[in-house]
Amino acid sequence: MQATLENYSKPYISDLLTRKVSIAPLVTFRVIFGFMMLWSIIRFAANGWIKSLYIEPTYYFNYFGFSWVTPLGGPGMYWLFSIMALAAIGIMLGAFYRISAAVFFLTFTYVELIDKTNYLNHYYFVSLVALLMVFLPAQKSFSLDTWINPKIKKNKVEAWVRWIIPLQLAIVYFFAGVAKLNPEWLFEAQPLKIWLPSKSDLPLIGTSLTKEWVAYVFSWFGALYDLTIVFFLLYKRTRIYAYLAVLAFHIMTALLFQIGMFPYIMMLSTLVFFPDKYHEKALNYLAALQAKIFGKQGVKFSSRRLTNNGSIDYNMHPTYDLNRGLGKDSKRQNVALVLLSTFLVIQLFLPFRYLMYPGNLFWTEQGYRFSWRVMLMEKAGYAIFHVKDNKTGKRWEVNNRDYLTANQEKMMSTQPDMILQFAQYLEQVHQAKGSGDISIFVESYVALNGRNSRLFIDSQVDLTQIEEGFEHKTWILPFKQ
Amino acid sequence: MKVFSSIQNTIFAVFFILLVSCDDSGENGTTTDGFDQEALLSNLGENYIIPAYTNLGGDINQLETSVAAFANTSDISNLQAVRGSFEVAYKSWQSCSMLEFGPADATILRGSMNIYPTNTTQIESNIESGNYNLDAASNASAKGLPAMDYLLYGTGFDEAEVVAYFTDETFGAARLQYLQNIATDMRVKVDAVLQEWVPSGGNYLDTFVSSTGTSVGSSLGLMVNALMLDYERFVRDGKIGIPAGVRSAGVTRPTAVEANYSEMSKELAVECLNAYQKLYLGNALQTDASGQGLDDYLTALGREQLSQDIDAQFTTVINDLSALEDRPLSVTISSNNQSVLDVYAEMQKLVVLLKVDMTSALGVLISYQDNDGD
Numbered sequence: 001m002q003a004t005l006e007n008y009s010k011p012y013i014s015d016l017l018t019r020k021v022s023i024a025p026l027v028t029f030r031v032i033f034g035f036m037m038l039w040s041i042i043r044f045a046a047n048g049w050i051k052s053l054y055i056e057p058t059y060y061f062n063y064f065g066f067s068w069v070t071p072l073g074g075p076g077m078y079w080l081f082s083i084m085a086l087a088a089i090g091i092m093l094g095a096f097y098r099i100s101a102a103v104f105f106l107t108f109t110y111v112e113l114i115d116k117t118n119y120l121n122h123y124y125f126v127s128l129v130a131l132l133m134v135f136l137p138a139q140k141s142f143s144l145d146t147w148i149n150p151k152i153k154k155n156k157v158e159a160w161v162r163w164i165i166p167l168q169l170a171i172v173y174f175f176a177g178v179a180k181l182n183p184e185w186l187f188e189a190q191p192l193k194i195w196l197p198s199k200s201d202l203p204l205i206g207t208s209l210t211k212e213w214v215a216y217v218f219s220w221f222g223a224l225y226d227l228t229i230v231f232f233l234l235y236k237r238t239r240i241y242a243y244l245a246v247l248a249f250h251i252m253t254a255l256l257f258q259i260g261m262f263p264y265i266m267m268l269s270t271l272v273f274f275p276d277k278y279h280e281k282a283l284n285y286l287a288a289l290q291a292k293i294f295g296k297q298g299v300k301f302s303s304r305r306l307t308n309n310g311s312i313d314y315n316m317h318p319t320y321d322l323n324r325g326l327g328k329d330s331k332r333q334n335v336a337l338v339l340l341s342t343f344l345v346i347q348l349f350l351p352f353r354y355l356m357y358p359g360n361l362f363w364t365e366q367g368y369r370f371s372w373r374v375m376l377m378e379k380a381g382y383a384i385f386h387v388k389d390n391k392t393g394k395r396w397e398v399n400n401r402d403y404l405t406a407n408q409e410k411m412m413s414t415q416p417d418m419i420l421q422f423a424q425y426l427e428q429v430h431q432a433k434g435s436g437d438i439s440i441f442v443e444s445y446v447a448l449n450g451r452n453s454r455l456f457i458d459s460q461v462d463l464t465q466i467e468e469g470f471e472h473k474t475w476i477l478p479f480k481q
Numbered sequence: 482m483k484v485f486s487s488i489q490n491t492i493f494a495v496f497f498i499l500l501v502s503c504d505d506s507g508e509n510g511t512t513t514d515g516f517d518q519e520a521l522l523s524n525l526g527e528n529y530i531i532p533a534y535t536n537l538g539g540d541i542n543q544l545e546t547s548v549a550a551f552a553n554t555s556d557i558s559n560l561q562a563v564r565g566s567f568e569v570a571y572k573s574w575q576s577c578s579m580l581e582f583g584p585a586d587a588t589i590l591r592g593s594m595n596i597y598p599t600n601t602t603q604i605e606s607n608i609e610s611g612n613y614n615l616d617a618a619s620n621a622s623a624k625g626l627p628a629m630d631y632l633l634y635g636t637g638f639d640e641a642e643v644v645a646y647f648t649d650e651t652f653g654a655a656r657l658q659y660l661q662n663i664a665t666d667m668r669v670k671v672d673a674v675l676q677e678w679v680p681s682g683g684n685y686l687d688t689f690v691s692s693t694g695t696s697v698g699s700s701l702g703l704m705v706n707a708l709m710l711d712y713e714r715f716v717r718d719g720k721i722g723i724p725a726g727v728r729s730a731g732v733t734r735p736t737a738v739e740a741n742y743s744e745m746s747k748e749l750a751v752e753c754l755n756a757y758q759k760l761y762l763g764n765a766l767q768t769d770a771s772g773q774g775l776d777d778y779l780t781a782l783g784r785e786q787l788s789q790d791i792d793a794q795f796t797t798v799i800n801d802l803s804a805l806e807d808r809p810l811s812v813t814i815s816s817n818n819q820s821v822l823d824v825y826a827e828m829q830k831l832v833v834l835l836k837v838d839m840t841s842a843l844g845v846l847i848s849y850q851d852n853d854g855d
Contacts, residue, residue: 194841194842195844197782197844198694198696198843198844198845200518200693201692201693201694201696201699202694206694258696258697258846378844380836380837380840380847382836382837387730389730389731394731396726396727396729396730396731399728435730445833445837446837447838447841450784450841452790453833453841
């Protein structure tokens with residue numbers, strides 16, 4: 001077998017980045033990504049979540065600095081999701097690709113920024129990948145764009161272009177693994193010790209999930225998996241087993257936890273680690289299928305043929321030029337590399353920003369998001385907001401459900417920034433109703449990883465007097481074991 | 482046979498890891514296996530839930546019969562008989578209110594039985610027009626036990642006046658008819674739910690017992706979510722918080738109490754909390770005989786302290802409720818609201834223990850709405 005990555009021997013560093021490799025893995029990823037996104041959007045809409053998450057709530061927890069991102073109301077949100085779905089189809093088919101990818105990134109990210117209640121690491125992952133896709137030439141083969149304009153066709157890209165997506169996946173896995181290297185996960189098997197027994201109704205494995213040692217095995221295996229899977233996927237001799245592990249791991253998480261599309265996205269995305277020839281075969285198979293369906297006159301994306309040794313014989317198609325578009329514009333490429341490096345450095349920094357805050361990360365959640373901390377803690381809370389009229393001295397309680405959905409209330413009650421936001425929203429609401437000078441206090445209780453609940457926020461602090469921001473929140477009570 | 486040997490190696494490695502881990506936790510005693518969820522569910526179903534609906538069904542039937550007798554001969558002694566069966570039925574309802582999942586949820590039983598404060602204007606206009614559909618949304622607060630509470634106690638200052646209300650020349654017959662209609666409406670709905678539960682009927686008991694686990698659709702998931710919703714909204718807020726002004730910027734609403742006209746509010750609240758404690762402990766409804774309950778489950782999960790704390794807090798709330806002044810709750814709210822607010826605070830602690838600690842320990846997802854997590 002020739003032409004697989006491992007067989008390029010002793011390359012220089014610069015060669016490693018600029019070496020020409022097949023565009024096929026990038027193209028299959030484009031198709032897979034577009035497809036998965038379309039599926040996700042359809043599922044989201046079918047579950048009624050556009051309405052329940054982005055139309056029905058009366059209040060939305062915006063991200064600090066993004067208060068201008070607001071939902072678009074009744075028909076507006078459906079239009080936004082429709083445009084997003086069209087853009088996903090555009091990505092999948094490679095139709096008006098750059099515009100499609102840009103529109104998808106913008107619409108998807110806009111939706112995610114509306115309400116931090118709905119933050120999920122895999123949505124963050126999708127936003128990052130979508131941004132990358134805008135700049136990757138993933139439409140230059142097997143696409144409607146090349147069918148319309150065959151001149152843009154490319155069969156090779158520089159290696160760094162092909163390896164960006166695998167690198168992004170590596171970041172996700174590795175940091176998810178690093179996040180698991182904490183005493184609670186490793187030595188207490190928390191939160192799996194709580195979560196696994198609750199799934200004892202599963203067939204076959206159900207009864208063993210109640211055993212404590214199983215929680216330890218899952219915890220350690222999970223950490224080990226996240227930390228090492230990318231290396232095993234990269235190494236030729238372990239790759240197939242590693243991919244079987246990917247399937248096993250993600251099918252397991254799909255069965256055990258309610259985490260939606262994430263397992264499927266990861267199972268399909270990691271296919272990008274397979275060598276070029278598999279992707280070429282897959283694309284050719286799809287092309288052949290298309291030829292069968294549409295007939296000879298039909299849409300035909302590729303005229304490549306495989307030679308006996310599995311690599312592509314470009315001579316069979318005279319218009320193919322191996323070197324087309326490569327190294328043509330090195331200045332532009334340097335700019336791209338600088339931007340890309342910045343993008344990566346920021347991602348490497350974000351998971352560690354929590355170190356700038358005192359206190360227990362799981363308790364305060366200062367620097368918790370955007371860090372690939374997935375399924376890491378069992379945290380439940382309950383927050384009672386007390387309003388005090390400073391003129392009359394009267395105190396009363398707020399019914400959170402008058403302003404928040406059940407899901408919003410649940411998410412808010414364990415996250416200090418959201419508690420503060422809600423308190424300040426309550427102040428606005430009361431002032432709009434004509435209440436004069438009021439103070440708002442929160443009495444909130446949080447239970448973390450199987451400990452008894454305890455007071456979370458200083459209940460003597462008037463939250464209307466606190467400024468929102470990234471400074472350390474001194475009004476979070478210290479975490480005691 | 483290179484491929485074969487690597488598979489062998491993998492399998493060997495996995496077994497090795499399993500064995501080592503097994504050894505590690507051998508001395509660590511807090512395993513959860515041995516707790517039989519099915520035993521818990523069947524105990525709750527057979528010894529609490531079905532008896533609770535059976536009781537309620539019998540008492541509502543009795544109520545319907547006494548209402549019919551009162552309609553036949555509208556005198557004071559028959560009114561007393563109706564009031565007697567009404568009070569018994571209202572107490573029985575307190576053991577069922579928190580079971581609004583499965584059949585009760587499908588029938589929206591609580592919506593037919595106990596929406597208060599009742600809308601007296603709506604009731605009177607229904608009676609006058611004679612043209613009403615009790616299942617219409619507009620009549621949600623014009624039927625059930627609260628409507629009967631008004632009709633039997635709120636239509637006159639003494640028994641003679643109430644009898645006079647029902648023997649009125651113009652509207653007496655229509656009023657008696659309304660009384661009968663709401664009694665029948667309740668009886669039909671309670672019977673429907675009971676029939677769904679019993680093995681001789683829809684046998685939801687079987688579904689209930691076999692849906693183990695704690696995911697959203699499991700029996701424990703459904704039941705704990707139903708308990709929490711009922712406890713927060715209809716017990717803590719409905720019975721105590723809202724009348725005491727907790728939800729209305731401190732302005733009390735004494736007439737918003739449950740059973741305002743018959744003045745059974747305090748008694749019903751105590752009855753309800755007792756029922757909650759029984760269900761939590763897995764005790765039999767009739768005999769109070771101990772069985773597998775949520776407390777045992779918590780203990781099996783290594784949370785014995787929490788298990789006891791919750792039980793103790795139930796007792797505290799029951800004692801504090803019972804210790805409220807011996808007069809109608811609406812009067813206590815008007816005269817000494819602080820004593821009611823103090824009970825409210827204790828009820829609130831129970832919310833934290835149940836909703837935060839218990840659900841978290843059990844791994845039950847509290848969610849009245851389905852969504853992904855990560």
